[in-house]
Amino acid sequence: MRGFARRSTVAEALAWLDQHTARCPEEWVPVASAAGRVLARDVTSPVDVPPFERAMMDGFALRAADTLGATSYNRLALEVIGQSLPGRPFAGRLGPGQAVRIMTGAPLPAGADAVLPVERVEIASDRVFALGEVPPGKHVGRVGEDIAAGARVLEAGRWLRPQDVGLLASIGLSQVAVVRRPRVRIVVTGDELLPAGSRPEGFRIVDSNGPMLAALVARDGGIPLHPGIVPDQPEAILQALRSECDVVVVSGGSSVGQEDHAPALVRRHGELAVHGIAMRPSSPTGLGMLDGRLVFLLPGNPVSCLCAYDFFAGRAIRRLGGGSADWPYRRVRAPLRRKVVSMVGRLDYLRVQLVEGQVEPLAVAGASLLSSTTRADGFVLVPPDLEGLPPGAEVEVFLYDHPVA
């Protein structure tokens, strides 16, 4: 039971973290499940899309020259010699004075160079009358006009949109190389804890950080691994720290007390680069490496756990998966309803509510009260160079709510 020798600043901790966060290696996944993943390689199209000339309107394929001079007063007759449907092209070749009925998307018959839309013809059994002119190429989709063979269609690092997945399918790919999702081992320690899904009983309480962290990891694109509560013993914790994974997130036992085993284990078997950060809550946070894995020591108090996850672990997990360091929270700017007192040299994370367009800091600030983060609409940061903020100061609120909007 002693204090931290020296607290790092948030900026120092982030600088160390960013230096030690490299993208995960690539893996190949079916195109159909690639949406929301990050491309690991540039994609070049092996084919032209479309691979053949096609009609862009329903109408008649013909030689444009055959419509010269056609108007509704000077109808020009053409012989209809067949039809072309998508996937079922007209087999023959079209000659002068001939037309082939054609549907949107169907291959243009050999010999034709334009499509006269159905709105500009009169149909009479085996003949059709052109009521207007079309120039060559009109209403014809060129080979490769969507995508040319050999073109780079999407670049490495791209977050794949739904339409990107459509595009990758259209060029005939079945698999695509994406950045692997980081596997994140969640290590919850505490002999007083019962696993989520239990009823609290006697002096035992239910683990809330485990399921919260699992949801946060999934939100940030990681694969959460949370096989259960880990006994509060050094051997058990060390074994968990050495799980098959890319990142270890430890909740509880992260401080400097005699029951706080994890910091000593990381220091002994790896590198404990940061321990103690000048922020409130979450000051007993640690960052390190063990056997090539990033290790985050998060406080057991649930608010501190959430805050420390969001500042450090979430950022690393998103970047390992090829994503952005930015928080997945919407932001709004609004004035403070009352003053906020902070301390120079320390970053403060304030849970707030939005009340009538103004920002109301929650009165209860205890890091142990998870309900303060469910009652809050979001949070505000008071930077370390300020002693606080006056009433009316415009602040940026990060909204906890639905990350899409």
Place this chain on the structure above:
Amino acid sequence: MRGFARRSTVAEALAWLDQHTARCPEEWVPVASAAGRVLARDVTSPVDVPPFERAMMDGFALRAADTLGATSYNRLALEVIGQSLPGRPFAGRLGPGQAVRIMTGAPLPAGADAVLPVERVEIASDRVFALGEVPPGKHVGRVGEDIAAGARVLEAGRWLRPQDVGLLASIGLSQVAVVRRPRVRIVVTGDELLPAGSRPEGFRIVDSNGPMLAALVARDGGIPLHPGIVPDQPEAILQALRSECDVVVVSGGSSVGQEDHAPALVRRHGELAVHGIAMRPSSPTGLGMLDGRLVFLLPGNPVSCLCAYDFFAGRAIRRLGGGSADWPYRRVRAPLRRKVVSMVGRLDYLRVQLVEGQVEPLAVAGASLLSSTTRADGFVLVPPDLEGLPPGAEVEVFLYDHPVA
């Protein structure tokens, strides 16, 4: 091959749609997998959290009265009679002049009413010297101070945050009632189409709308069901329209041509409420109901398909799942780089790029070119009451990119 009798406005189509979109019924899911779902019922806590008085600091549990007058110059000795750890409370009762070593989160021993933090004591074998005073209740977490038994902790309709899942676990719930995710049958028709994962071959092209729609449905909280391409025959399409699901999304064959079977089937066997919408692209879109399911007839052209999905199907799928009608796109405002021509009475969906902080409409506007939606950064809407927009007009851009930000 005839035109639409009358096009509905986008507003009319949305009004019909919203009237016919009710939330899906509830289902019970494990708390650990409830993040991102929408609560179907209010949740009331069956327990107090914490269920016992607990220490909020590492230190010594004692009677506050025993510290009266203590300073570093007037150290007051207390007998240490044991310790209380989380989950392993001190079994006895503390009397006057006694102290119990205690860790953060551990139960306060009977007889104690305060915790003196470790920083304010001197420890000497079986005794401890108080170096300061504490009032009764100091550093003690009260029973139910996080959550009181009987309190409503979360309300029906709430989108569950990661910390909400933690909270639900902490009150001892194992399952929670959430709005069921809508099952969305994707019906892709077109005899020219090969399933995604194939190489395009001869006059056959690969289905891009199916995988794009599946990704969109998943993004919007639905469960996509896409067992494969449906033959372009009325019986096969009708069977697909009657799949076990909440929503049917048909891609292709939605217009008024003779090969467009779906509209006639919906009209005959259900209700085709809207067919033809005053918008570009996507004007050949249909909305209807069949045996209690919402049916969306989307054009086969991929850009039209994306646009019509986003305007109508996506909105309904999000609302069925308990979510918001709003698009999951970030928005930015920026000036147009050049003028845009539109038509009064029609809503236009323009794909645009952001270039040096300005909005550049893409020159290629063909609804058949999916690549225009992968090259675009997002889209701009030109409302139906405008003939266009002048250069420099500030417009709102909906960004296709990463929906979280």
